[in-house]
Amino acid sequence: MTENETVYARLKNVGNPMFLLKMSYDIRKFLQEHQVDFPQTGDFDRVFVEVSDQAFECYDAGVVKLELMPEKGSLVRLSRASLIEIAENLQIEFDKKNDESLLSSLLTELRKIKHLKEYKIILMIIDSSFQTNLKMTELVKIVINQLG
Structure with missing residues (x-):
């Protein structure tokens, strides 16, 4: 199955196509507003997440703490406070x-x-x-790889 077919298969049961288009637009705009200059490798199986200056690697539904942030790769930076707020808002249990x-x-x-x-x-x-x-297309590839 191609990537487009995989995305379509996952989304066809979600609901209103207009909602999905609006969501796609909102996320694309959000990503554009929060771009940072960090070299990309094109490897979307591994995503590096920096949480308040601590580096992590996310891959195949796993998370590993890193000593140093790599010099290039797929990067997401967030504050620890944001992650805690998301977890609390979605009522997710976690080790604080x-x-x-x-x-x-x-x-x-x-x-x-x-x-x-x-x-x-x-x-x-x-x-x-x-x-x-x-970018949006890269994020879609990562989501497909992670939800595989």
Whole structure:
């Protein structure tokens, strides 16, 4: 199955196509507003997440703490406070002392979200601390790879 067919198969049961188009527009605009200059590798199987200056690698539904942030790759930066607020807002249980556990729990639970309308809440929460070097098409590839 091609990537487009995979996306279509996942989204056809979601609901209103106009809602999906609006969501796509909102996310594309959000990503454009939060771009950071960080070299990209084109490897969308691995995403590096920097949470308040601590580096993590996310791949195949796993999270690993890194000693140093790589010099290039797919990057997402967030504050720890934003992650905690998302987890609390979505009522996700997590270890408040362990950022790796927090990020892992959050990613696991985000995969289970049934109501896409929650995306606006998440975007509002992370707005002040979010940075990325990803474009919309790259984000779609990452989502497909992670939800595989």
